[in-house]
Amino acid sequence: MPDRRPIDDCVHCGFCLPVCPTYFSWASEMDSPRGRVDLARALADGQVALSPTTVAHLDRCLGCLACQPACPSGVRYGLIIEEARARVEDSNVRPAGDRLFRAFLFSLFPYPARLRAVAAFLWLYRVTGLQWLVRESGLLRLLSARLAALEALAPPVTWHHLTASLPARVPAEGTRRARVGLLGGCVQRVFFPGVNEATLRVLAAEGIEVVVPPGQGCCGALSAHAGRPAEAARLARDLLERFEGLELDAVVTNAAGCGSHLKDLGSHFPGDPALAARARAFSAKVRDVSELLAAMPPVAPRGAQACRVAYHSACHLGHAQGITRQPRELLQGIPGLTLVELARGEECCGSAGIYNLVEPEAAEEIGRRKADAVVAAAAPILAAANPGCALHIQRMLRERGAAVQAAHPIELLDASLRAARPRGG
């Protein structure tokens, strides 16, 4: 009897249609989860060949995984799309320019050192006024929508981004309640050094000792989601080895995309059972920072932060890891803070890993919807637990001229803890 494949779990009920951002945008079923499963099945069965059209529908999937929790039949859509994308990557169906652009991205993102070089360039770019020139002249848009997307996304880089580094160990304040390892992340570390710093301060204040294993690279999430399994496995293995043998109660991440990938690492070493077992043991310890904190009664006093905060549920936190309650609870635990929900709050913002770089038009359409919802929520601060989301939504808000500041929930909690401390403490 032929083996049952993940695509065979789909019963065609359509329950996944309304949650899919691309189906919501275009209403065509090729751009719905059910349609993509049909497409993946037809590809696997050899009923259709890879063509620019089939690839376009697979590429337009955000990988946001909203369809997964919506599916009563338990279809593991994430596996299906990764496999279909690997099929695309292995083929020559993409135009050469497209392949080059992807190769360029993947020679950049997984490498914090290279990203830091980009950051240095971006800093110069901003302080020398070149940015103003390029943005005003519309030069990039003339060259390519994709390069323009990359440019528009670039966060305002300060000197701090270039020099920030993480300590190897931060002791717990007061009685030690746990010992955890911190995952630095690639984009997070370089473009949002403040998030890691806030995480370290909050964990320490909550009585949690943190070690930061040196030499960490990327976890491989971006590569895996884009159908580059070999690269993903290499990166994941390297990371795994840096955490093994450290006697940790948990491995903590503050980037949703990394967390969801690392919790399911076992499935990424199909050819190596021993490594897969080690990966599963590692995965069992991975916790999002909000998950870890929500599971322990708070000990550090919270100071008041009188503000309205809108919450953006990052897909790889909410849909992929089912973490929806914990970050909201952490924020609601801050005295004076009013948490507001966004319309279609569980919908992807369009950032989706490298999506906003390779599918800029679709990402902008979906991002504009999110920006509208944020503006309608009338909150000066947007809490988002993923660096990609923060970059993308901020960019869409910037384009609308809206003055909303994005912050990681842990940064808001950090501000609250610091406000509760005696001055100078």
Place this chain on the structure above:
Amino acid sequence: MGPLTEAARGALAARMADVVGRAHVVSEPSELLVYECDGLTHGRTRPALVVLPGSTAEVAEVVKAARAAGAPIVPRGAGTGLSGGARPVPGCVVVSLARMTRILGVDLENGTVRVEPGVINLDVTRAVAGAGWYYAPDPSSQGVCTIGGNVAENSGGAHCLKYGFTTNHVLAARLVLDDGLVLDVGGTAADAPGYDLLAPLVGSEGMLGIVTEVTLRLLRKPETTRTFLAIFPSSDEAGDAVSQIIAAGILPAAIEMMDSLAIQAAKAATGLDWPEDCALLLMDADGPAPEVEHVHRRASEIARACGARAVQVPRDEAERQLMWKGRKSAFAAVGRISPNYLVEDGVIPRSEIASVLREIGRLAAEAGLRVANVFHAGDGNLHPLVLYDARNPGEEERAAHLGGDILRLCIRVGGSITGEHGVGAEKAAYMAEQFTPEDLDTMMKVRCAFDGGALFNPGKVFPTPRLCGEKPGPYEPHPVERAGLAERW
């Protein structure tokens, strides 16, 4: 492919693109394949084209163009139908209403809302919930299925026991006819003069025209709602309780029944801590608090007297929601306990629930297959789910056969072959067992009055290929067929 040549198909695609825009015409085979079926997956047909119009005017032009090209039309909403109603027919143009999702007007003073056909059932309630109103018919697929599909299927749901089916909540509709003419039927007046053309439209399974606007009746949200769950040793006692509750004149808003296999599936999908080896009745009482209290107390007493082991209420609103989610996702959740399944949809007198379920169990054992039951018990609307594994040779046929036997059983006990999912492509063959030739001819006359050329959804509902004006007797090509406007299959 059907009657269209490849060149004609290309020309039609170009014409459609002029009407709706290039982005809203689907014509590549690798794209069309996702439209080959609806919620019923065995039996697939690739359409010639899929067109997604954005307005009534565009629908009218699309209809004219398809008719001129001799291509039949299959309307489609969300494609959740379970009888193959939206399954394409060879050479057809699928007209998807999925882009027509605007809520056109809310009139709370008169308790009505006017919507486009692609609006999702639950989005109607979402639009008016803030003001304390809701749209009552609640198919389990309500978070997905469209109002256009609901009108076509006269869809029901758990709470239709107290509030009635779609037909009781549609006040008016706009319809594009086979010649592109736009017709408004019904109205908000209590009783309009002349023939009530809405009546045949609701439940006509997309065979009279394309619905492009619907005016719906809204209801005030009940003052209170209480959900309770009665746990029985088996379907025998549960079935008994259903008929006794209704016979006692108690009217819960919903009485849903699940047997042990269905419970397993719902638990797997939601993580509910329901007991497994039993049968459940999930009930809602709603209305003013004293009424809710009364219905809850009396229904619980009767359930216990019939042998219920326990009657429980959810701990909090979250658990209440989860219980209903468990019930509403049960069909698709069966995908977790079986590789394939067939959803049947039959109606029986409530008094026969226990005996019919026993007989279904016997038939299933005979066929060597499992049947899960999760259904609108208050209405006697059974949904036996025949579980099978298509990878085992012959099993799919055995399942289809068992499904047929179950439907015949429903007819035998004085019921019918569909409660709410429609006849579609799937049950056309059983229509001749349910109805006399005169009944069917009368229905066909209604069809022909609207759509004489069998442009919309041909080959559905009617048992043998029937066309307008056809005389019983030996086969002779119908004038419409000879003209190339329709064909038999």
